[in-house]
Amino acid sequence: MQSFGRRPNGTAKMPHEEVLSELISAECPIEWAFANLTHVDSGTAASIFDHPNEPGLVLRVSDYPDGWFRYADETLSLDVEEANRCSFRPVVHWMGDIDGILVAVTERLEPIDSGTPLATAVEAAMAALSGDEERWLDVERDAPGFRAFCSKLAGRLDLRPTNFLRRGDQLVFNDPYSAIPFAMEDSLRERYRIGGNAPTRKLPSP
Structure with missing residues (x-):
């Protein structure tokens, strides 16, 4: 394995990285996630799964240029002090591109109840x-x-x-961007790529 994605600046190796090694080595990480993890929800661009060992975390998995990962990239690019001050952003613990499948470990957030x-x-x-x-x-x-x-x-x-x-x-x-811009996608994926070949680019739907 060439690398293990990216973690927030200044942080040590996360304990869940070993847990995710099976997902990273799977032939199809999305199929592996559905077969081995608890599915929480799916939207138009990504599926969310419970982290197998950390109840306060979830995994986000997508084979689409999901704009959430652009946002996560911005978040991971903040220095630790700035990130700690930015409470309106989700906490992102790890992110990687596995042969064209984007995966992230992020904090578990809750829906906002109506009338509050x-x-x-x-x-x-x-x-x-x-x-x-x-x-x-x-x-x-x-x-x-x-x-x-x-x-x-x-x-x-x-x-x-x-x-x-x-x-x-x-x-x-949690998710302000609908997609990764076409001109940005290759460089973003390259920064987080974990082994394998460059993926075939999937274009956003009109």
């Missing part, structure tokens, strides 16, 4: 990010600092309610 202050903040944030500037007042009441955080995100944002999750009472914008 965070649900109100998400509704207001989606409106504000769509151009209703007055709604930022409602966002900042329940999620102070979220406007400044969003101003640093790149490109067009995917504003579906399911892309917002929570860590306790903390709002987390």
Whole structure:
């Protein structure tokens, strides 16, 4: 094995890396995950599985240029101090590209219940990010600092309610990008590639 993906800057080898060795060596990591791990949920671009040994973690697996992995790359590129201050991002523990299959280990987050202050903040944030500037007042009441955080995100944002999750009472914008841009995909995958040949690129659906 040439490398073991990437971990947050400054961290030591993670104990779950040995656990994931079977997934990494599998002929098809997605099929292996469905056969050997507990499936939590699937969306349009990725499937989520329970981590086999760490209840506070999940695995995200995708054979698509899932924009979440672009976001994870940004997160992993932050230095440790900056990452610790960025509570609106998910905590990413590890990420790799296994012969064209993107895999990450990330913290387990919870859905936001309707009727809660965070649900109100998400509704207001989606409106504000769509151009209703007055709604930022409602966002900042329940999620102070979220406007400044969003101003640093790149490109067009995917504003579906399911892309917002929570860590306790903390709002987390878990999945703001719908896809990895075509011009960025090869270099991103190369940074995280674990052995094997370069994958055949799967184009995003229109």
